[in-house]
Amino acid sequence: MRYIIIGAGAVGGAVGGRLAGAGHEVVLVARGAHHAALRDGGLRLRVPDGEFTYRLPVVDGPAGLGALRADDVLVLAVKTQDTERALDAWGPAPVEGGGTAAERLPLLCAQNGVEGQRMALRRFRHVYGVCVWLPATFVEPGAVSAAGSPLTGILHLGRYPHGTDGTARRIAADLEKARFEAPVVPDLARWQYAKLLSNLANAVEAVTGPVESEAALALVDRVRAEGVAVLDAAGIGYASVAEQRALRGDKVTLLPLPDAPRGGGSSWQSLTRGTGSIEADYLNGEIALLGRLHGVPTPLNDLLQRLANTYARERREAGSMPPEELVRLADEAEAAVGKPPAQP
Incomplete structure (x- = not known):
């Protein structure tokens, strides 16, 4: 699976960097000075085991990728107040083989609160919630830090509004190889x-x-x-x-x-x-x-x-x-x- 991190700030950058460090294919989505720094110098991730630089593809929207792949996973890591704009941009994006991202691809809402996933379910058929416990900081354009050790964070996963499935378990397995604990739970809302x-x-x-x-x-x-x-x-x-x-x-x-x-x-x-x-x-x-x-x-x-x-x-x-x-x-x-x- 390829992970497209929509909002590569503190949380998105930490998740994307750790996934990339574990060998997974990652695309970062950012805007402005952060986009320019990621494009020119890579993502610098500062963690207790050192500082790592990941030279990853960086786009400012779906047009930069052309058609999305059928194995793409969209990780929505923007603040909730920016959710509608992100959904407007990514929902209609075409997917190879036909259909749109909203119709075919899984969307993980890695956000605080509970409203972002509800917004997403109006557009996307396959929505997953994430309870994010990940202390991370946006240091400067191109750099984020995550001070957690031995794990970088704990990310509960589940389908929204409830339940689990094989997709959630595959994503959790990838996250757990990337220094996260990722319990897959049917009652995500409790967390x-x-x-x-x-x-x-x-x-x-x-x-x-x-x-x-x-x-x-x-x-x-x-x-x-x-x-x-x-x-x-x-x-x-x-x-x-x-x-x-x-x-x-x-x-x-x-x-x-x-x-x-x-x-x-x-x-x-x-x-x-x-x-x-x-x-x-x-x-x-x-x-x-x-x-x-x-x-x-x-x-x-x-x-x-x-x-x-x-x-x-x-x-x-x-x-x-x-x-x-x-x-x-x-x-x-x-x-x-x-x-x-x-x-x-």
Whole structure:
């Protein structure tokens, strides 16, 4: 199988690089300065066992490949807010022997949240979800780092909306040869919603910086508890913290990498890079949506969604709000629950 990594940033670059290092055929899809750096100098992947450069085919869209092959696997690793654009580009792409990518090829959604795969299922017949637990950083154009050891990450796989099949197992086997653990599970959603609960802290980190102070840690606990209340009200199951810890054990330990400092998570990286967008609508916003559908107030996730989007839109500095200020705003948001909306 040939793997086409649509969005060769932190996660996509780490997955693509590790697959290439294990001898698999990989094509990277990127734009702008990152595309130029990958084309001219290759993908530089910094990991605990060294820095590796992979000279791989690089395109900015399906036109650069001509007709896709019947053995291609599309790995969608863009942020969820960029999903529609990627689906627009790749869904109609022709495949050798007839038909389109949307009709014939497997699409793996290696993304945070749960919405990207739902978007994909409107277009693609063969959609697979991935629960991504892969600490990775976009270092600079052409370079990404992944500090996990001895495994680079853990990637649960399953068909969307549920089930498993031979394709998922073949992909998992390739990933496991490439320094990942890749359990194939019929109930992938349990793991994705568990990851969603942990990703609710992404906006806290993006706005206030590393979640280290007692105030920030306590706020994260409150935000997660709000998410748990919403999922429980919606009847959505999720893997427990204990279950996740038991699975991970010490399989992915973060080690310091020279010249590749570990930055924050994906939302923090979006602000640091000044992309102008952030995935809060599909993390905290997912909890807000479910809360409205099931009658559960979500003032903390509403606040974080709004702040994260403001920081991205206005290109504010990541981590520039003091944690105490965010806690104050959170207290006010919770106190206002039940009050009528302010009049314009």
